[in-house]
Amino acid sequence: MTDYPDLYLMIAGERVPAGPRDTHTVRNPATGEAIGELPLATAADLDRALEAAARGFARWRRSTPHERAAVLNGAARLMRERSEQIARIAVLEQGKTQAEARIEVAMNVGLFEFYAGEVFRLYGRALVRPEGFRSTVTHEPVGPVAAFAPWNFPIGNPGRKLGAPIAAGCSVIMKAAEETPASALAVLQCLYDAGLPGEVAQAVFGVPDIVSRHLLASPVIRKLSFTGSTVVGRHLARLAAEDFKRTTMELGGHGPVLVFADCDLERVLDTVVTHKYRNAGQVCVSPTRFIVEAPIFDAFRAGFTERAAALRVGPGLDPQSQVGPLANARRVEAIDALIARALADGAHLLTGGERLGNRGNFYLPTVLADTPLTSPIMNEEPFGPVALLNAYDDEAAMIAEANRLPYGLAAYAWTQDAARQKRLASAIETGMLGINTTMIGGADSPFGGVKWSGHGHEDGPEGVQACLVTKAVHEG
Structure with a gap:
């Protein structure tokens, strides 16, 4: 018995089991033993997720700061309560020590709590204009986000990919690493249990290049958030550029x-x-x-x-x-x-x-x-x-x-x-x-690099700003 949970896709709030789908074998890196079979999304699954993300964005962009804060604070509380369970899952599928996994859970808790406060600070401004004129600058959610998270921080990376779009009023389709799916699903479940509508955040898994090409080819997706190698980052940036999607790229370092x-x-x-x-x-x-x-x-x-x-x-x-x-x-x-x-x-x-x-x-x-x-x-x-x-x-x-x-x-x-x-x-x-x-x-601190290490930031106010677009409105 490993206490490793069953694996599934999460589309429109529904758990989608393997069924006839191809699967990826998840292994415990400490033993090499198989501990789970992860279903891989079909093209039809990805299309369902895109349709749901479009509906989820239409709904969530109208949510109030209080609604977003309640979900993020609620998820943080649940992660704190489930810390040992989530940390153990991360150890089983990724290998890091349990002490490090607990720290990772705590990092997510802090990030969600920070974003819960940040939703009340998404300020715009009014410009000085002559009498009879009015000009304002506002920030609006960019739209559905495709978010790709790697395996090295199986709790923290999904938290970053989910927290900022949700705070900004976006929907998100997350593809976490196939090596570490259960940790990502556990973080997402905390958001669901805190009241997040199922269409606002979803989790798919699959052959990375197939999933990324399918999602980024869709006009539904308006932003790409990627953490991973510089080589893969270049490839994804090219795909995103075809539709001028906004990108946040946290790439390699040395x-x-x-x-x-x-x-x-x-x-x-x-x-x-x-x-x-x-x-x-x-x-x-x-x-x-x-x-x-x-x-x-x-x-x-x-x-x-x-x-x-x-x-x-x-x-x-x-x-x-x-x-x-x-x-x-x-x-x-x-x-x-x-x-x-x-x-x-x-x-x-x-x-x-x-x-x-x-x-x-x-x-x-x-x-x-x-x-x-x-x-x-x-x-x-x-x-x-x-x-x-x-x-x-x-x-x-x-x-x-x-x-x-x-x-x-x-x-x-x-x-x-x-x-x-x-x-x-x-x-x-x-x-x-x-x-x-x-x-x-x-x-509260921006996380990101320069040169080949990418562009854009996660965490801090900058993490939420990366999921917003700016609009200037002039009234005469």
């Missing part, structure tokens, strides 16, 4: 971490090692390239390696585990290939670098030092439990390395020099920067 000689080294190490290996490194804002000032490089390398090697790797349901398995076998193969190439290119392996055991997708926390910049792992997001440590001579060289790649999602810097902090805040090309902290997100 987080640089600048560590200067004047930092509190022990504090830095205690903080960044834990942050690096949370969710087995499968985090878009994960600190990855450690750009360390030369005078402290040896001490940093030794302290980092010691801490990484001491982390306990094991099943997410084991309370002693600090690092769970990778989410799927594909990640194991990808990490193996990147590390092998880095070693062939001249990198030094300090710890890890191999799979743990022969059951499940466990991978040892890995540290590489002195990896050449030409190696693929220094240029492609590894999305796994790998830290890359290199030494640099001065601030200018460190900033240049931080900005070298076309990614710009999250960056981190550690220094006690106040003047340097200001320079870094201006010079580093990133959507989010943590100085002497790894805490770069919050319900």
